[in-house]
Amino acid sequence: MTNAQDYDLECTNLMKHFGAVRAVDDVSFNIPKGSFFSILGPSGCGKTTLMRMIAGFENPTSGDIRIKGSSVLNTPPNKRNVKMVFQHLALFPMMNVYDNIAYGLKCNGVSAGEIETKVRDVLERIALPDVAKREIHQLSGGQKQRIAIARCMVLDPDVLLLDEPLGALDLKLREAMKIELKLLQHQFNTTFIYITHDQSEALVMSDHVAIMNNGKFEQIGKPEELYHKPDTAFVAGFVGDSNRWNGSVINMDAKQIKVETDTGLALVCQRNPNDGLSNGDAVNIFVRPEFIAAKKTKTKSSKDTQNTMSGAVDSILFNGANSRVLVRSDNGQLIEADIVVTGSASDLRSGDNVNMSWAHAQTMCFADKGEFDAK
Amino acid sequence: MQSDIKRLSLILLFAPFALWILLLIILPHLGMVVLSLREKVAPRVYEFGFGNYIDFINEPIYWNTLLRTGSMSILVTILALLIGFPIAYYIAKIAGRRSRGALFLLCLIPLWVSDLIRAFGWILLLRETGVFSSFLQWSGMVSEPIEFLYNDVTVVMGLVYTVILFMIVPLVSTLDGMDDAMIEAGYNLGGNGYTVLRRIIVPYAMPGIVSGCIVVFMMTAGSYLTPILLGGKNSSWFTEQIYDQFITRFNWESGAAFGFLLLAFTSFVVWLGLKLSGQTLANTVAKS
The missing domain is CATH 3.40.50.300 (P-loop containing nucleotide triphosphate hydrolases)
Structure with a gap:
């Protein structure tokens, strides 16, 4: 070898x-x-x-x-x-x-x-x-x-x-x-x-x-x-953009981990086999903006393989194909999600109420080593 | 309006410099040239002619002194460069950030004492009854007092000591501007210590080397105190000839001619040095 x-x-x-x-x-x-x-x-x-x-x-x-x-x-x-x-x-x-x-x-x-x-x-x-x-x-x-x-x-x-x-x-x-x-x-x-x-x-x-x-x-x-x-x-936070929450493990099985964020939100994360986590551990949770779908509240369609969150559009960050929306969630946190801005009437506007959802598989969870505390 | 103010401020800034150049450099030199072209035909009777210059050429002792001054000044310049370069390199590249300032200051300290006092310092050390001579007698290495003063070696050493700072300062400032990565790149691409010095460091420092050499050479050739005090009456420095003509022999016409010749000669040597080393003032001194 x-x-x-x-x-x-x-x-x-x-x-x-x-x-x-x-x-x-x-x-x-x-x-x-x-x-x-x-x-x-x-x-x-x-x-x-x-x-x-x-x-x-x-x-x-x-x-x-x-x-x-x-x-x-x-x-x-x-x-x-x-x-x-x-x-x-x-x-x-x-x-x-x-x-x-x-x-x-x-x-x-x-x-x-x-x-x-x-x-x-x-x-x-x-x-x-x-x-x-x-x-x-x-x-x-x-x-x-x-x-x-x-x-x-x-x-x-x-x-x-x-x-x-x-x-x-x-x-x-x-x-x-x-x-x-x-x-x-x-x-x-x-x-x-x-x-x-x-x-x-x-x-x-x-x-x-x-x-x-x-x-x-x-x-x-x-x-x-x-x-x-x-x-x-560290790698999850350093490579690419991501939304991050701090939280702790509620319970877990071989495939998934249920966590609760410090702001009281329950999320289900993909389990990384070698993460060495156990119940009650502090964790960092990462979700990439491109995996979050932000839709106006009336189009409600939440599957049970997804995490969801609701909030109101704080601002639209227009950047052509890389446009994002900043959503103020109900518990006050700002979350970034990728959106497509087509220029039509169906686009999100500031102040719209939105539902955000993303797959459990796209939710990454790591033991909290304090790397992000200062920021 | 705006451009008027700009022009006025330019004139105001430029005026002291222009006055200085005109009143203290150009006018006196023109006066010297005029003076040197007068021949004394009888007491208080002068006529135009090249007699003073012809006298210089006809009297070997004059032009021998000039050549001797020139060659010794070149020797002093070379020694100052050889000794100053490693010092400047150490200060700019090897010493830590904090010790750099201290070392530079140490180099400056001798300047706080006047030339005259420093020359007397050397005399105290080197004369027959001085510190060195006494020490050698006391230690039993010699039986009689030795006179270290009044020889060429002492004059050259004293001159190097006086002028070396003017070599170190421009060298430090050019070497300081050199990115360390350039030296590392020199090694990385396969150069050994000698190649890096010859092909990278020295060419890079050339503006500093040239301006340092010009300043040192001009200062040495035009110096008076050090050669006289350390070399005595037989140091045969050209400035001493000029002094003699003006003061001792009260022959201002001849002194003016000698002064002008010294200026022409040193300018020629600098020009020749630039030609031989393939440098120009524009891409060396102007850059340093």
Whole structure:
């Protein structure tokens, strides 16, 4: 099963302590060849430290990092075949595009003729064949991005690390670059490790995503698994939008849990087999807005496989296809639900009384670890 | 209306600078040029001519002194760069945020004492009856007093000490603006310490290096106190020649010519240095 050659990068029990702070706390993961792997977490969760350890700028307190099966702990950064695209790209402003890309090849002692061929080739592949003689400050944000990737890819790395490289771009360009990065990764067929705090970047581009919090990996999985089957309350709250209630367990069987929220509402939740919950435990309950159907009160149709709640429309958040309604429930809580705004008379209006319903299966319930108390 | 106010404020802001340049730099230098082009034919009788410059060329001791001043100033500049760069790098890149300010302040402290007093400090240490000499005798390493003053090594050392701060300040400010990620990128892409220094750090710091070198070279070539006090009468510094012409020999015409020659010579050296290193003032000093 664990044939080392199948993995470009393996980390085992990786730890990094700064004094008493555990920046990276017992993290293990394997990244298969040629995949796009994202590490997603809030700022300060230790993801940058993890990346710097892989690149060799920090030494782990304990644990092992193996690239293509061999440990790199005693290899200095300039000898590791792991290249990095920095947050602010760190292109060299005193060199032109050609020299920026050629820098790594020159360091490796590649002959001038071969450098020329390789640089031309990589510029073709990133679809910027004519910029070789340009200065860095003459490039647009998206072009700089691609040059920074080309500068690494020309060295044919085993693993490419990307440290939130889209952070500095404006929204439109960021959306375009997401798709472009994914395409580039396919084209080069190199393992990309992408670090971000932006969940949409991670979900859109990645084959696998690791959710990191307080130095630990909460869950590793495909984007849709993280979204639909989160393992922990943190993942459920961090990935995607959701409505959240605090409550406690009333009773439970193998499939379902009955809970009562702090505001006195009874809900039935899907049971996650390994949740380790028992009666009376404090829980966080999550429901995604897209699973809540908000209908005007007269169209009452509640099945017994659904949780229901009634309230009045507080406001409509119009955003084209992603429009939402904010409903003030009868016990005073605000709940978000996705709606379709067609522009016709049947649309919800502010002040309408509505019934909200959603399937038991879409109600997620996790032990309350206090992560959401402060918010 | 708005543009009138803008123009007025520009003029008001610009006026002190323009007056300073005009009254204290351009006019005196024009006066110097005019003065240097007068030949004394009889007491209080002058006529126009290049006699003062021709005298300079015909007397080897004059232009030898100028060349000696130039080459020693270049040596001082190089030493100040070699010593100042690691210090600046340490302050800007390695020292922690808190110790950075303290270190910078430590570099500034010598400036609070005047050049003159600092030179006398060196004299106290280095003269025949000074601290070093006495210590060496006391420890038994030498049997007779040693004179450390009045030689070229002492002059160069004293000058480096006086001017090194003016090398460190621009270097710290350019290196400070350098993103640490750029150095890390240099290593990450396969460079070793030497490659990163030569291909990334030094080119990046070039504006600071150039402006530091220009300031240090100009200050050294034009310095008077340190070479005289530490090098004595035979330090043969060109400023000493100028002083002699003006004050001792009361030959203002010749002194003015020498002063102008020093300016032309140092400007030429700076120009040559920029040409040889492939830099221009516009993309170095203007950027630092």
